[in-house]
Amino acid sequence: MTMKKLVLLPLIFGLLAFLWSCNNRQPKENQTIVSGQLQVLVDETLSPIMEEQVAVFEHLYKRTDVALSVGQENQIVSKLVNTDVEVVVLTRQLNEDEMKFFEARQFRPRVHKFATDAIALIVNKNSPDSVVHVDDIIRVMRGKQPAGHVNRLVFDNPNSSTVRFLKELAGVDSLPDKGVYAMKSNADVLKYVYETPQTMGVLGISWIVRPDSTLQMYADGVKVLGVRNQAGKPGSDGFYKPSQSNLAEGHYPLSRSVYIVNAEPRKSLGMGFAAFLTGVTGQRIILKSGLMPDSLPPRELIIRSK
Template sequence: MKKLVLLPHIFGLLAVLGSCNNPQPQENQTIVGGKLQVLVDETLLPVMEEQVAVFEHLYKQADVELSVAQENQIVTKLVNNEVEVAVLTRQLNAEEMTFFEARQFRPRVYRFAEDALALVVNKNSADSVITVDDIIRVMQGKEPVGQVDRLVFDNPNSSTVRYLKDLAGVDSLPATGVYALKSNSEVLKYVYETPRTVGVLGLSWVVRPDSALRRYTDGVKVLGVRSQAGKPGADGYYKPSQSNLAEGIYPLSRSVYIINAEPRKGLGMGFAAFLTGLSGQRIILKSGLMPDSLPPRELIIRK
């Protein structure tokens, strides 16, 4: 995996070089200025909103517009050259990369965080744990185990659905036991109002909710998950905490990538540098996700 390390104090110099080499100067874009549209997986929206707010505060000439879409929509727009920068919870596969190779170009891909699927239930539910085998049974259309009647997703085309379909080895959702709504916020509300339901969310929706969703996050609880036999996390039930993500024992973790398909040095490069750099990694740490590289801590010892 490629790493991008760019210190803030050299941004200015690179911006000048980038503007000189930009084949499309009419766009008036550098790595720290101009306009940029970023398509982001809806499960990652809360943490990405924080990243953009800080980035634009530091670089006043930068205007980053976040557009939310489902995973398959994002990939389609990338390969069709409708958007150049995206944030996803997977890399492009070999078939998708052929679209770029036909243009003799390979997108730059940078991992900047470790996310997780959080499984939530109504706070009054008797259940507090679940196993990966239980989840697979539901995804395969088999009888649910315990007091859980159904799994509820944010969208049938979301990254959370794709993740659990891959885990269960199925190509489509079963006719019963699985429901899809329209967003992560709707999943929170549904679980808050509906017992015996497990909601499947991106972790940042649980740990960094906005004020409008606070009452719903206060009314749900996160389940501990036990992995399958022989895999890390099979010796107990683990919640999606930063320490468990760092140790690799939470079973439903996933990497987060920024994919930059800009054919030139532009604001996408600067934003990727920010995400993988010190400031962006601190925001990831604060958000409850696991940063790709832990920011250093300085201790001042006074006599």
């Protein structure tokens, strides 16, 4: 019996070592900065451009699987600090209270700006209005009557980043009882403005520039307003539309930065995806989307002599 044990023990240890190495090697092969699975929660106002980014990323890196889901800003931040998700795309940075959740775990998320977005104000194509003053938007947000023809402001969701942005702009803590309405999504805003005159919609510019085939008719039936800022602020000398040049020069009043927040405690696919968004290919996709890339991709000119 003793001899049998002496013979079997090396075999057993060898088998256990083999199984252990297989189990530990598999995650390393699957979870790298260019392979594995990743869940990304993104602000719904940015979903058209992020869907395109994910499609190109997965095409270039065949061993990646990025599950993109959309949500409202409050929901996204809540899931991030509760570690329900580790990578998110937001139109603001985390505040001090939110950072405390990570500092308690002795960890700081990696935050990368990769674009400048614009909040677009849209009206029905037949509306007589083509421009709006920021002061009029503030009046509506404070429950007062604006100067123009539009008397209803329509948001995608009461907890969205666009609501938070305009509440901060107007200096209010809550939405007024009249003049402001909330739908369920940016697509709903687009459809509602298309069907309802005297309504001003608030949504991310990529929903106008890059609508999918189901929304193209609605995008064609609305127009984007030029916006004039308050006196003494950039963009107060005229009415500016959310074009890339106006975003680059800081003229458009309703612009905001876009960030990817990576709270993975390890070097994994989230780091690779962030590098892609801030790299040349990701920035070219941003450039084509109507948003302003954080760094302009280089252009190569080939000059031939005759």
